[in-house]
Amino acid sequence: EEMADHGTEFKARFAVMRERVEAMKAIWTRSRPEYDGDFVKFPPMMTWPKPVQKPHPPVIVGGAFPHGAKRALAYGDGWVPHARRPAYGEVLGLLPQFRVMAAEAGRPLDAVPITVFGVAEDPDLIERYQDAGVARLIFNLPAAKADEVLPILDRCAALMRRVTGAPAPRPE
Secondary structure, three states, X not given: OXXXXXXXXXXXXXXXXXXXXXHXXXXXXXXXXXXXXXXXXXXXXXXXXXXXXXXXXXXXXXXXXXXXXXXXXXXXXXXXXXXXXXXXXXXXXHHHHHHHHHHHOOOOHHHOOEEEEEEOOOHXXXXXXXXXXXXXXXXXXXXXXXXXXXXXXXXHHHHHHHHHOOOOOOXX
């Protein structure tokens, strides 16, 4: 349903995404970009202004291991896997394989930072992610009212300060 709502066939979704990312990068980085793919086509054109970020804004690719990781390495500037999936368990154990895949793809690890989504509030696990070189963590939050969510955010912020040694924010 979701793909059809966006005018994309489910089977073609990743090919469409790849072409759209490649086309955006062409628009962002070339003076007269053009693109001729199966799903995206445009003749040479002028586009201005260009993004301030160089060479372009980062394209962060989400997805499960190994296919999401392969797409992130092929045309992304970051990878966002789920922390835990039934198919592979904890993504932390797959990071050595991701490093091998990055080397085989000719991508330095700092060019494809990892942001893990859905991390549990577990200080030991967070430290292991930090030791593994994960750039960012995203905690699960309920879709609820502020009075329920804000205490969870405060707890997550305190946990991150404890793990990273960052100072507490100063009151305004």
